Amino acid sequence: MTDTAGQALYQARIPIYPRSVKGRFRLVKWGILTLAYSVYFLLPWLRWERNVGPDQAVLFDIADRKFYLFSLVMHAQDLFWLTGALLVAALLLFFVTGIAGRVFCGYFCFQTLWTDLYLLIERLVQGDRVARIRLDKSPWGASKFLRKLLTHFLWLTVAFWTGLTFTLYWDNAPELIVKWFEGKAPFAAYATTLFLTATTYVMAGLAREQVCTYMCPYARFQAVMFDADTRIVAYDVSRGESKAGRHKVTRELKTLEQRQQQEVGECIDCGYCVQVCPTGIDIRNGLQVQCISCALCIDACDTIMGSLGWDRGLIRYTSEKQAQGLESRLWKPRTIGYGLVLLVAVTALAWSVSNQAPLEMSVVQVRQPLFVRLSDGGVQNSYELHIENKTDQPMSLAIMLHGLAGAELDVGKLASVKVGAQRSLRVHARVRWDSGHKHKGSRSFEFNLVPQMRQEVGMISSPATFYMPGSEN
Amino acid sequence: MSDAKKTQGAVQTTGHAWDGDIQEFNNPLPSWWLWSFYATVVFAVVYWIFYPAWPVGGAYTTGVMNEITFIDSDGSEKTTRWNTRALLLKDLQEGKSATLSREYLEKVKDADYQTILSDAEMMAFTRSMAVGLFGDNCMPCHGAGGAGVMGLFPNLADDDWLWGGTVEEVEATIANGRYGFMPAFRGTFNAQQLDDVASYVLSLSGQEADAASVTRGKNIFQTSEGGCYYCHGTDGKGMKSQGSANLADQIWTIADVPGADTVEARKVAVKHVITNGAQRSMPHWSDRLDSTEIKLLTVYVHELGGGQ
Numbered sequence: 017m018t019d020t021a022g023q024a025l026y027q028a029r030i031p032i033y034p035r036s037v038k039g040r041f042r043l044v045k046w047g048i049l050t051l052a053y054s055v056y057f058l059l060p061w062l063r064w065e066r067n068v069g070p071d072q073a074v075l076f077d078i079a080d081r082k083f084y085l086f087s088l089v090m091h092a093q094d095l096f097w098l099t100g101a102l103l104v105a106a107l108l109l110f111f112v113t114g115i116a117g118r119v120f121c122g123y124f125c126f127q128t129l130w131t132d133l134y135l136l137i138e139r140l141v142q143g144d145r146v147a148r149i150r151l152d153k154s155p156w157g158a159s160k161f162l163r164k165l166l167t168h169f170l171w172l173t174v175a176f177w178t179g180l181t182f183t184l185y186w187d188n189a190p191e192l193i194v195k196w197f198e199g200k201a202p203f204a205a206y207a208t209t210l211f212l213t214a215t216t217y218v219m220a221g222l223a224r225e226q227v228c229t230y231m232c233p234y235a236r237f238q239a240v241m242f243d244a245d246t247r248i249v250a251y252d253v254s255r256g257e258s259k260a261g262r263h264k265v266t267r268e269l270k271t272l273e274q275r276q277q278q279e280v281g282e283c284i285d286c287g288y289c290v291q292v293c294p295t296g297i298d299i300r301n302g303l304q305v306q307c308i309s310c311a312l313c314i315d316a317c318d319t320i321m322g323s324l325g326w327d328r329g330l331i332r333y334t335s336e337k338q339a340q341g342l343e344s345r346l347w348k349p350r351t352i353g354y355g356l357v358l359l360v361a362v363t364a365l366a367w368s369v370s371n372q373a374p375l376e377m378s379v380v381q382v383r384q385p386l387f388v389r390l391s392d393g394g395v396q397n398s399y400e401l402h403i404e405n406k407t408d409q410p411m412s413l414a415i416m417l418h419g420l421a422g423a424e425l426d427v428g429k430l431a432s433v434k435v436g437a438q439r440s441l442r443v444h445a446r447v448r449w450d451s452g453h454k455h456k457g458s459r460s461f462e463f464n465l466v467p468q469m470r471q472e473v474g475m476i477s478s479p480a481t482f483y484m485p486g487s488e489n
Numbered sequence: 490m491s492d493a494k495k496t497q498g499a500v501q502t503t504g505h506a507w508d509g510d511i512q513e514f515n516n517p518l519p520s521w522w523l524w525s526f527y528a529t530v531v532f533a534v535v536y537w538i539f540y541p542a543w544p545v546g547g548a549y550t551t552g553v554m555n556e557i558t559f560i561d562s563d564g565s566e567k568t569t570r571w572n573t574r575a576l577l578l579k580d581l582q583e584g585k586s587a588t589l590s591r592e593y594l595e596k597v598k599d600a601d602y603q604t605i606l607s608d609a610e611m612m613a614f615t616r617s618m619a620v621g622l623f624g625d626n627c628m629p630c631h632g633a634g635g636a637g638v639m640g641l642f643p644n645l646a647d648d649d650w651l652w653g654g655t656v657e658e659v660e661a662t663i664a665n666g667r668y669g670f671m672p673a674f675r676g677t678f679n680a681q682q683l684d685d686v687a688s689y690v691l692s693l694s695g696q697e698a699d700a701a702s703v704t705r706g707k708n709i710f711q712t713s714e715g716g717c718y719y720c721h722g723t724d725g726k727g728m729k730s731q732g733s734a735n736l737a738d739q740i741w742t743i744a745d746v747p748g749a750d751t752v753e754a755r756k757v758a759v760k761h762v763i764t765n766g767a768q769r770s771m772p773h774w775s776d777r778l779d780s781t782e783i784k785l786l787t788v789y790v791h792e793l794g795g796g797q
Contacts, residue, residue, distance in 0.1 A: 079585065382634065383634075384632070384633050384634030384636065385632075385634045385635075385636035385644075385646055388636065388644060388646045388647040388794065389647065389739055389740060389747065390647060390648050390649075390739065390740070391647070391648055391649045391735065391738030391739055391740050392738065392739065393739040396646075396647070396648070396794065396795070398646070398793075426795045428606055428612070428792055428795065428796075429603070429606040429607045430606075430607060430608075430609050430612065431607065433609045434609055434610070435609070436610070441609055441610060441613050442613045442616070442617070443609060443612070443613065444612070444616060444792055446794070446795050448795075
């Protein structure tokens with residue numbers, strides 16, 4: 017309908033048919049892609065031996081509120097590590113972007129990785145750029161239909177496996193996958209798989225560069241972190257254009273000498289750099305917001321320059337200062353600043369993770385009733401102790417009082433409190449105290465939790481308050 | 490107006506014209522919006538097929554392939570079309586937490602009291618289950634924390650037990666109920682005697698009282714003149730079998746002695762009880778709760794104040 021209206025509300029997407037290219041950066045990108053995919057798709061299947069808990073190396077168990085990461089078990093109280101990890105990731109992004117531009121976008125972002133895979137499938141089924149353009153222009157027929165069908169089928173297969181793999185991180189993978197296909201998995205498993213299948217297919221198959229250009233906030237704010245020293249993918253204008261501009265190779269403009277004489281630049285205007293660009297821009301127009309620094313145009317230009325026997329690097333990683341012939345600094349104040357904050361954040365997180373408390377206790381005073389008068393005139397307060405054993409061995413614990421002279425602790429008939437490995441427990445404790453009416457009001461003291469026969473785990477304390485009523489008797 | 494005219498020129502019209510110059514703008518919907526709308530229509534149609542949707546006369550379309558099987562309240566297996574009540578019942582019967590708590594419940598059911606009381610994990614489970622039972626059945630009288638109400642319902646969170654504080658005694662109290670009774674001494678004592686008995690009762694727990702009056706009161710209390718010792722014992726410590734209160738400790742369940750500020754006010758509180766007597770009853774729960782529920786509650790109440 018928007019097409020027939022003559023004036024569309026949005027600019028219609030100009031189809032982009034990225035051409036394949038070989039080269040250094042393409043090789044690096046295939047390497048990163050292989051590594052990232054291996055980790056993502058295989059990790060849920062990796063087994064890990066534990067005394068208690070699942071034997072899956074990485075498992076995010078929401079129902080039991082435990083995240084398993086190899087030998088580390090994250091409990092609900094450790095969730096702030098996630099904040100720490102996100103902080104580190106953000107700082108790393110700032111740090112790297114300040115030095116080397118949109119490295120994340122070009123090499124690591126899942127949008128880039130999955131689009132790369134989808135393009136590969138498209139190329140294997142429909143052929144390279146020219147073949148694809150021709151196919152799209154040709155009238156619908158059996159061959160075109162089959163090719164398109166196969167492409168979308170393969171895309172959907174990849175999308176489905178991506179979605180299913182994501183789901184496998186949240187439960188025991190070998191068990192869940194069987195249940196999934198038997199139709200016995202929880203609703204959340206199907207919803208998650210379906211959602212990720214749909215988003216993967218739409219984002220990597222249909223939306224592609226529009227995600228980076230219109231949807232992604234990182235694309236916008238990373239550009240803000242650029243300065244004159246930041247490495248960017250750039251076209252060497254003075255070399256490529258000289259004074260008379262770029263020109264195709266003709267009989268009169270075949271060698272470098274001929275071009276120099278006529279003051280024509282070294283760019284032969286072959287358009288390869290534009291054809292390989294996944295976002296469809298012309299890098300020769302300078303730094304643009306759409307550029308994800310994937311460096312494929314560098315590979316394209318280097319291929320052409322190499323075949324002509326001219327110097328490579330007409331398009332290369334450079335900085336604004338270098339392009340002007342100035343010295344570019346690596347360690348500028350901003351980089352050092354980000355670097356230091358990053359170092360502090362990583363150290364703090366690493367310290368926190370390696371010093372995970374093996375045992376935790378929190379004490380809540382029973383407030384209804386706040387106190388009771390006992391038959392001997394003393395006063396009793398009750399407490400709920402929440403004890404959590406984070407180690408993979410069961411623990412026997414003795415509960416003791418500290419800081420309330422003459423008070424008596426009563427935990428009923430529990431000789432010692434046994435808490436299973438990776439388990440938590442609530443204990444109802446009563447404290448009786450006859451202070452001889454010397455103390456009235458609140459008095460602070462501590463509950464001590466002493467592990468028995470586990471020397472490596474130290475005693476822990478938790479503060480509490482004893483309330484002694486006022487005037488009666 | 491001039492601005493409006495400028496934009497008017499830019500927007501497409503439907504091409505219709507009325508009265509010569511009245512035209513209609515054509516602002517087509519964005520295609521993403523349109524496709525989303527079509528998708529919701531498709532979703533609705535699929536929903537009609539699989540879920541209850543359309544009213545048809547007095548009935549409704551029930552949807553296909555959506556049977557839910559659950560155990561009904563009479564114990565029989567029941568299969569119905571999809572509805573949220575059946576879904577909830579099924580989850581309460583077969584859900585992960587339901588299965589887990591049933592497992593624990595079986596364990597508690599089979600264990601004896603001493604095993605439960607000395608096992609921290611079973612105690613934690615018992616308390617978490619019993620707190621709900623206590624809230625449903627006991628709280629209206631005894632309060633959420635079991636502190637009771639002075640003069641009406643005894644405090645379960647202290648260390649005094651009118652009818653005994655062993656698990657067996659607590660269980661008997663819950664299952665069979667209790668009836669506590671103290672006769673009124675309104676016609677029995679004259680004003681002087683009443684005053685003396687009250688002084689003696691207060692002196693038993695170390696309260697301030699006139700010595701001469703206490704001696705006279707003791708005589709009435711411990712002889713057939715008053716006959717108080719029949720139930721409260723000669724030492725005033727009460728009898729578990731009668732449910733008679735221990736008058737020699739610091740706990741008051743009917744006369745609000747702790748709430749009185751002066752010696753005279755305390756005496757008035759005690760005299761009030763002696764004059765009017767006391768009647769308190771607790772219903773029996775064996776008809777209403779099953780043996781496992783009574784077991785859970787017994788352990789819970791036993792542990793509230795620290796049982797015997």
